[in-house]
Amino acid sequence: MSTPASTPRPRVLVTGASVAGPAAAYWLDRAGYDVTVLERAPEPRRGGQNIDVRGLARDVLERMDLLDAVRDVGTGEVGTRFVDADGGTVSEFPTDDSTGDGPTAELEILRGELARLLREACPDRVTWRHGDHVVDVDQDDASVTVSLERGGSESYDLLVVAEGPWSHTRGLVMTGDDEPDLERLGMYCAWATIPRTDDDDRWWRWMSVPGSRSVNLRPDNTGTTRAMLNFMTDETGLRELSVDEQRAELRERFADVGWEAPRILDALDEADDLYLDDLTQVRCPTWSRGRVVLLGDAAWCVTPIGGFGTSLALIGAYVLAAELSRASSPEAAFAAYEEWLRPLVDDVQDLPPGTPRLANPRSRLGVALFNAGTRLAATGPVRALASRLGSGSSSDRELPDLVTDR
Numbered sequence: 434m435s436t437p438a439s440t441p442r443p444r445v446l447v448t449g450a451s452v453a454g455p456a457a458a459y460w461l462d463r464a465g466y467d468v469t470v471l472e473r474a475p476e477p478r479r480g481g482q483n484i485d486v487r488g489l490a491r492d493v494l495e496r497m498d499l500l501d502a503v504r505d506v507g508t509g510e511v512g513t514r515f516v517d518a519d520g521g522t523v524s525e526f527p528t529d530d531s532t533g534d535g536p537t538a539e540l541e542i543l544r545g546e547l548a549r550l551l552r553e554a555c556p557d558r559v560t561w562r563h564g565d566h567v568v569d570v571d572q573d574d575a576s577v578t579v580s581l582e583r584g585g586s587e588s589y590d591l592l593v594v595a596e597g598p599w600s601h602t603r604g605l606v607m608t609g610d611d612e613p614d615l616e617r618l619g620m621y622c623a624w625a626t627i628p629r630t631d632d633d634d635r636w637w638r639w640m641s642v643p644g645s646r647s648v649n650l651r652p653d654n655t656g657t658t659r660a661m662l663n664f665m666t667d668e669t670g671l672r673e674l675s676v677d678e679q680r681a682e683l684r685e686r687f688a689d690v691g692w693e694a695p696r697i698l699d700a701l702d703e704a705d706d707l708y709l710d711d712l713t714q715v716r717c718p719t720w721s722r723g724r725v726v727l728l729g730d731a732a733w734c735v736t737p738i739g740g741f742g743t744s745l746a747l748i749g750a751y752v753l754a755a756e757l758s759r760a761s762s763p764e765a766a767f768a769a770y771e772e773w774l775r776p777l778v779d780d781v782q783d784l785p786p787g788t789p790r791l792a793n794p795r796s797r798l799g800v801a802l803f804n805a806g807t808r809l810a811a812t813g814p815v816r817a818l819a820s821r822l823g824s825g826s827s828s829d830r831e832l833p834d835l836v837t838d839r
């Protein structure tokens with residue numbers, strides 16, 4: 434797909450500007466495309482909590498010359514510490530390169546910071562648009578035409594959908610037999626930024642609470658603390674509630690919990706970035722149809738429980754552009770992209786039996802057993818094994834070559 438300098442660059446529209454979208458914009462530009470990124474939010478979304486970059490995704494960042502920049506704005510988290518109802522240490526998993534990445538990876542960064550760095554890495558010729566979204570998609574052998582919510586329609590050579598797990602455009606294209614299977618894990622995560630106190634340290638502190646709940650505090654590099662409240666329930670629809678209604682839900686569900694829960698609940702009233710997600714794995718029979726291709730959580734959301742979502746988004750963006758840079762047609766490139774990536778995605782989506790229930794016990798006894806399990810896992814040999822399992826990066830393949838066309 435690489436083009437001589439005199440012919441116009443093929444045009445691609447990327448929808449979604451979180452992690453997968455900007456990474457795709459960078460690599461598609463390198464592969465010779467004229468890139469427009471369309472984000473539904475009215476401005477770049479700065480929110481989001483600690484996410485990590487593991488395995489081959491580090492190679493992708495290195496190829497973008499971003500490894501040092503990501504390290505420079507790392508959250509500084511030194512490891513994961515399980516605590517009891519009084520905050521006392523149950524077990525600890527320090528970040529340790531010699532055993533691979535554990536629950537805390539070597540590259541921990543705030544989602545908004547990573548999104549910013551990826552976007553800043555793109556050349557000026559990439560076009561960024563906000564506050565609009567696709568409402569209709571029509572395609573033929575030569576192009577794909579999108580209608581936009583604010584009015585008007587535009588034609589492109591390709592459409593890359595990187596809109597996250599709840600993608601609207603995916604629903605317009607992947608119909609019939611291609612409709613994705615959305616598999617709820619029965620677990621909600623609420624993330625918010627709260628004021629730091631003197632007692633907050635550099636550890637991810639995790640308290641397991643009866644009733645399949647947990648309270649988590651994590652450090653950041655911006656002078657605040659990142660709080661996470663998790664709970665399991667079969668109830669649906671909480672993601673769609675207003676932010677005030679979500680605050681009320683969390684207050685009710687964590688009203689009886691001690692340790693730092695009252696402080697977090699109070700701080701939620703002031704937090705302007707509360708983000709409640711209904712963890713759902715996305716499984717698509719295919720990731721492309723004609724000139725439209727899915728990328729990142731829109732294609733294969735693994736959820737934070739899978740633990741490799743951001744890394745897969747980075748790897749996927751690179752592999753997609755690499756295959757497009759070498760293939761004779763978009764269809765051939767999309768097939769090669771899917772063939773390369775799907776085994777890795779399947780591996781991450783294939784959660785161990787009992788996940789996430791085992792890590793979120795219902796009863797007091799269950800919590801005691803879970804804590805005892807973490808204590809055992811923190812011992813030398815078991816920890817080395819657990820770290821490798823947690824790394825989610827079992828692929829030892831080389832990334833495909835990308836034919837650059839700058």
Ligand SMILES: Cc1cc2nc3c(=O)[nH]c(=O)nc-3n(C[C@H](O)[C@H](O)[C@H](O)COP(=O)(O)OP(=O)(O)OC[C@H]3O[C@@H](n4cnc5c(N)ncnc54)[C@H](O)[C@@H]3O)c2cc1C
Nearest residue numbers: 449451452453472473481482566596597729730742743746
């Ligand atoms: C605000 C926010 C906070 C997050 N916080 C965390 C966190 O704390 N911990 C964690 O593990 N993961 C978090 N995630 C998810 C994490 O970013 C992803 O799992 C992973 O990085 C893969 O990213 P993605 O780009 O494929 O999808 P996402 O990160 O979900 O991004 C999708 C993007 O597409 C945009 N979008 C949605 N619909 C449309 C549309 N129709 N047209 C155009 N744009 C659209 C969204 O606004 C968003 O910017 C968060 C995501 C978001 C958007």
